[in-house]
Amino acid sequence: MAADYLILSTTRSTPADLASALTQWRAQIAADVGYVQLDAKTFNLKKEGSWTDTQKATAQTVLDTAPTASPQLDAQHTLDDLPIWAKALALVIMDELNILRGQHALAPRTQAQLITAMKNKAATL
């Protein structure tokens, strides 16, 4: 099976959040979809195997309807791939907090809960 490419253009007036678009392309079309942006409104998508008409339409819809890129979304995506120093900072604070929670018979917070809370906070900033 050979790689196949799809050139997409969008008429949207705001830049798409491409991390969100990629997640949707991979969920709805194929797990190996990749892309490179050729200019502000043109994208070259790639995957193994030919693009069907349905897949082409889905890819276009995802691009056209993806959320607008924003600092809040950028922050949320970054939280999925924190550098080690940032993880260490957050986890040390959480460990200390969990010691205090334990003294009050409260269940410890988990790393997943911490990340979710940080994403929720980022969305409000």
Add this chain to the structure above:
Amino acid sequence: MALTTFPGYTPAAGKGIRFDHLTALLAGLNATGAWTQVTYAGGNFTGNGSMTWTVDSGDQLRFAYRRFEKTIAVLFALGTTTVGGTPSTDLRITIPLGLTSADRSQGWLYYIDNGTHGAGLATTVASGTQILLAKSGFGNWAASTNLTSVYGYIEIETTN
């Protein structure tokens, strides 16, 4: 505009330079300024160590060179490539025409490393036959499926 002279050359009275002769001369010197596209070959693209770099033919958006005497200029735009194996520091492009770098060279590199944008360095080393692409800080390239792109330009002094 008619081409009738150039610095250092004075045509005989009443004579000019035949444009086709001049063009042929410049072509012979590889001095026309024309860029030559490198025919796709997967083997032109590798990773160092046990890292693999898969560049499909459609990924080669541009890979071209311009040569004059012992200098070759190379530009490349490679999109939606795949990095696998054991992550390491260099993606590597074979210098066109089988040429060898005479010394160190540095050029610019812009990259998208598994979706993360950055600026790095394209280099060659003495006696090297490849252009080495290094990320900012010379960190490892991330494993990716169709999500690594590199764009760059470098001028290389060659041994012949």
